[in-house]
Amino acid sequence: MPLIFDGHNDVLSKLAKAGGPRAAPGFQKGLDGHLDAVKASQGGFGGGFFAMWSPSDMPLGDIDEATRTAPYDVPLPPEIAQPDAWGTIEIQARTLLSLEKLEALRVCTNVAQIERSRDTGTLAAIMHLEGAEAIGPDLLELDTLFDMGLRSLGPVWSRPNIFGHGVPFRFPSDGDIGPGLTDAGKNLVLRCNELRILVDVSHLNVAGFQDVVTLSDAPLVATHSNAHAIAPHARNLTDAQLAAIAKSGGLAGLNFESTFVRPDGLPNNKIPVPMVMAHLDHLLNRLGEEGVGIGSDFDGCVPPEWLNRADKLPALVTAMERGGYSAGRIERVCWGNWMRVLRDTWGG
Secondary structure (H helix, E strand, O other): OEEEEEEEOOOOHHHHOHHHHHOHHHHHHOOOOOOHHHHHHHHHHHEEEEEEEOOOOOOOHHHHHHHOOEEEEEOOOOOOOOOHHHHHHHHHHHHHHHHHHOOOOOEEEHHHHHHHHHHHHOOEEEEEEEEOOOOOOOOOHHHHHHHOOEEEEOOOOOOOEEOOOOOOOOEEEOOOOOOOOOOOHHHHHHHHHHHHHHEEEOOOOOOHHHHHHHOOOOOEEEEOOOOOOOOOOOOEEEEHHHHHHHHHHOOEEEEOOHHOOOOOOOOOOOOHHHHHHHHHHHHHHHHOOOOOOEOOOOOOOOOHHOOOHHHHHHHHHHHHHHOOOOOOHHHHHHHHHHHHHHHHHHHO
C-alpha cells in the first residue's frame, strides 16, 4: 500500500483551540477528529501540508447550516486585523514546532528532508499559511515565518484581505467574482517566488488566479481543490484554470469536502466512491498523470463517510485500483507528484 502525501489539513487549528503547544501531546495519543499520529500510522499518511488559519468571529457551523439547501450564497466574514491574525498564527506555528520537538513529525523545508522522513518512518510536515491576514503590507512577518519553516502560502482564504479576494461559499457558481490581487498581493507573490515559497491558488477568485499566472515563475498549485465540471461550486477549478495549471507544470490536490465533491453542493457525507473518483478522473484527464495529488482538507471539512479519517485512506487506494489505475499512477497521485512539484518550486 503506497504512502500518501497530503496537500492540506487543519489539525493545527484544532490543537490551537485545545491549548496550542500544551495540546501537542494529544496529537501523538490520538484526537477526536480526522488526523493524528495514530490514525496517520494506521492509514499510511506519510506527511503533508499542515495549515495555519485565522478563524473569523462567524462560526463555521453557520456556514454549514447555510449550505444545507441549494442554491446558496453565504455572506463572507469581514476582514481580520493583522495583529489579531498574527497572534493566532504564531500559536499555531509554535504548536507545529512543539510537535517536532516531541518527535511526532519533522518540519521539512526541502524534498530531501521529506524523503528522509519517509525512509525513517517519520511524519513529514510542510508549514503552510492559509490566508495571509497575519502578514502586514511590508511583509516582515513573511520573513519571520520563513525563518520558522514556512514554505507554502495561500494569499487568501474565502474572506477578503489586504492581498486579494477569495471565493465565497456559493453554489452553483464559478470563481469569477470580484477583483484580483491588490498591489500588496502582487508584491506578496513576487516575494514568495524570491524565497521559493509555494503559492497556493485554492481559495483565490478567477481574477486573483490569473494574476498569479501572470506574475509567478513557479508551477501553479491548488493544494485542495476539485473539478468545477463535476461539482459547480465556486471553490472548484474550471477547465480553463486546470489548463493553466497544466501549462505551468503544476498540480491540484483532490479535496474531500462534501460540498466540493457532490454535484448538488450539499454538506452530506453519504458520498459513493464513484462520485469521488469522477473528480479524480477529470483532474487526471485535464492535468495529466503528473499533475494530480491528494489534498484532503482533514479536520476542516465534511468528508465522505468512508474517507473521514486518515486511517481510512487505504479505501481511496483501493478505489483507484478498482478503477483500473496502474501501480505507477497510484504512486504518483499518492506521493510522487507532490515531490515533483515541490522540487520544481523549492529547487534542489
